Amino acid sequence: MKEQQAIFFSPHQDDELLTMGISILKHGGCDSHVVLFVDGAQSGVKRILRNGRRCAWHDNWHLYPLTISSFVSARDSEFRDSCVALGISDSNIHIDSLRPTDGIIDVKTAKKVMMEYVGRFPGACVKTLTPYAGVRQHPDHKALGLAAVELYGEGVIKDLELFCEPYYVDDFREANPGITLYEHELDTEDEAIKKRLQKAIDSYRKWAPAEKRYAIGYHSVADYFRSLETNPRAFSHRI
Ligand SMILES: [Zn+2]
Numbered sequence: 001m002k003e004q005q006a007i008f009f010s011p012h013q014d015d016e017l018l019t020m021g022i023s024i025l026k027h028g029g030c031d032s033h034v035v036l037f038v039d040g041a042q043s044g045v046k047r048i049l050r051n052g053r054r055c056a057w058h059d060n061w062h063l064y065p066l067t068i069s070s071f072v073s074a075r076d077s078e079f080r081d082s083c084v085a086l087g088i089s090d091s092n093i094h095i096d097s098l099r100p101t102d103g104i105i106d107v108k109t110a111k112k113v114m115m116e117y118v119g120r121f122p123g124a125c126v127k128t129l130t131p132y133a134g135v136r137q138h139p140d141h142k143a144l145g146l147a148a149v150e151l152y153g154e155g156v157i158k159d160l161e162l163f164c165e166p167y168y169v170d171d172f173r174e175a176n177p178g179i180t181l182y183e184h185e186l187d188t189e190d191e192a193i194k195k196r197l198q199k200a201i202d203s204y205r206k207w208a209p210a211e212k213r214y215a216i217g218y219h220s221v222a223d224y225f226r227s228l229e230t231n232p233r234a235f236s237h238r239i
């Protein structure tokens with residue numbers, strides 16, 4: 001029998017880990033793919049790296065004025081290493097060189113990209129972010145969620161699981177009292193799986209400018225990585 005396939009659609013570099021990482025780790029028996037949607041070029045970390053703002057984490061100023069393409073490629077390296085640590089094989093990590101930048105994804109564009117991958121991997125279960133996490137949710141996250149919900153309604157996606165950002169779980173619950181969130185926990189007795197999670201987190205924390213690694217994920221949302229470390233959870237629902 002053909003192995004069950006899963007496609008995880010990640011809006012930005014870090015959502016695959018922060019919001020869906022525990023589920024990816026637990027999909028051991030599945031042939032899992034991860035698709036990165038946008039290039040992540042708009043992040044404010046660019047300014048910290050080029051000496052535009054003092055770095056609170058390093059308590060210092062940085063002097064790395066990266067071009068947009070070097071910045072994006074540094075982010076992609078963090079993403080790739082995270083996916084590999086989570087158990088995704090290289091050929092199952094999908095980063096389109098022509099993907100849009102962050103902040104401008106609309107539902108129509110998101111549907112087009114999703115349909116392409118669903119067509120390539122027919123029968124795969126689809127995982128992405130819920131569009132219902134409340135008013136603070138990033139518009140790109142919302143657009144992917146809405147696209148997936150529409151494709152599910154149209155019968156294009158047959159099996160859909162929607163993940164809520166752990167940092168918006170309270171907002172989600174307040175906005176959707178009728179939807180139950182399923183909590184995915186990590187087996188804390190399983191040292192091997194804990195090590196893999198740690199390795200994925202470390203890929204966003206790797207500060208090694210000589211190797212073109214600038215810990216962009218960690219500069220951006222250190223708190224989210226810290227809470228994944230201390231309280232590894234994912235939350236999802238179905239419709
Ligand atoms: Zn994101």
Ligand SMILES: [Zn+2]
Nearest residue numbers: 055057058219
């Ligand atoms: Zn720094």
